[in-house]
Amino acid sequence: MKKIILKISILAFVMFGVLTSCKDNPKMKDALSYTIDGNIDSLPKGMVYLIKIDEDQKIVDSSIVNQGKFQFQGQVNEPLLYRIKEKDKQYGATFILDNEIITIKGKRDSLYLAEVKGATQDSIYKSFYKNDFTKIQKVAFPIYQLSDSLHKIDALDLSIEKGKLSKEHQAILDEKWKNLDTLSIKLTSEYISKNADALGAVLVLNERFITYPNPETAKKLYKILTPEMKQSFYGKKVKASLDLFERTAVGSVAPEFSQTDTNGDIVNLSDYKGKYVLIDFWASWCGPCRKENPNVVLAYNKYHEKGFNVLGISLDDKKDRWLKAIENDGLIWSHVSDLKGWGNEVATMYGVKAVPTNYLIGPDGKIVAKDLREENLQTKLSEIFKD
Incomplete structure (x- = not known):
């Protein structure tokens, strides 16, 4: 997931166009x-x-x-x-x-x-993307190229599932992504430490470790910001996000909510007390969500009778598209949405900044795990239900 996040963030940054001279x-x-x-x-x-x-x-x-x-x-x-x-x-x-x-x-x-x-503060801020982030990009792009090459090679092997890599190739890439992530955290942390009294440090902290969540690193770096930066507009936003991370951390009681389902009836999170429920944030327009849906269907069909449920929360803003996607993907569990898109009140409550995102809630109402996808979802449910 980290490699996807980094790739998306780099491409988004290029579109954002902040590499300017200051x-x-x-x-x-x-x-x-x-x-x-x-x-x-x-x-x-x-x-x-x-x-x-x-x-x-x-x-x-x-x-x-x-x-x-x-x-x-x-x-x-x-x-x-x-x-x-x-x-x-x-x-x-x-x-x-x-x-x-x-x-x-x-x-x-x-x-x-x-x-x-x-623009003094602007110059300090953009120096990160002009210098430190460029170093990260130089290491990242060859890994993207390697990933593309390995996928093309393994696509010719009929024994490998479509879109997947062989275990050997996956292990090679996982190691390279891990090293890249380590480098990214190191260079970004050094920049923030060096500029703890500048707004650039707060913005970079937000962009690199809040928007693309890394709560533990974000918490450590927030502590070194000067009091003035903590009290800045963006400093307060970072603190609010850190507080939200705490409220939705594994082991915390999941925040209660209510929202309207496809028939106009109110569904409460508390309705699932005593059972395991996967709160699945998705949208009809989200390609990765639609790709993951068959995996969730598989999990639901396999473990529903044992006490596993799914509650879909859509970030759609068009009801017809939402309903059509539910039907086309065979999502037979309950679905809710306020049709406010990214402004969905439950998504805001849980700090959802990307989809798909999910939270597995236990019978006691506490968060058991988050962002379970592909094999990780099946493995976790197998452990819980001792399959």
Whole structure:
């Protein structure tokens, strides 16, 4: 799973486009307001917007572009992530805005690659992706290539299940992914330790060990942040996530919830007290979820009569697609959803940031295990029911 997470995160980062060139601007350390001077090549006129990322993409200001130039002026209470983008464009220049003189220079239709100068905290933050993360990528990409090659080789062997690797090849890859994970944790931890008094450390901690959960490492690194960083907007978010990890850790009592099923009836987690239940977060549009569904069906059919249940919680926002996926995949257990997509209230309660995600709850209401997929699900249930 770690190799999938790392691969997704690297690809997402490339799309995010944060590898920009930044320099410090010590002259504005004590400024009480900000000025953003921008220049967009090949855009003689138009409109650009300043967006506060962590408030539902809220537009806080706009500026007319004249001969490629634009300007924003204002004041922030604390440095936060903002984005400048053209009208009707999905991506833009993302940076940490503080009360400084900042210059942004980019090209039309690729503003996400813009050069940002003068943003002190932004420069520290992006130095991680420009330096440390690049080292991780250099080690990672050859492993992806090896993985692709081994899958092509084993695809020709009819004795190997489609999409799987031979035990020998899987062992080779597992060792390489393990070493890559060790390197990634080492370099990221060193960056955070070195910049414990900078917002970049908090952001990287959130992106590398909260979004892609590694609670133990996140907890250790949070402790070394300065008090100021812990009290920052992002520091508080990290703390909230760590508290959530604690509440949904193995051995904890699973948070109670209620949600509406496909017939409009209310289903409670407490309805399953005295039995084992797999809370399965999924969605009709999620390829990995649909791929895993046959494995869950197999487990349900094998262990249901022994006291095993499944409760599907969908992150869909279209009821017809949700119901169609349930029917097509033969998911005969109970399903609930508030049809709010990623805003699903139960998913938020459990801190779900990716699907598929699942929690196995015991008869006493405590979390027995989490993220059981493929053979791990079958193995765990075999241990429980002594199959």
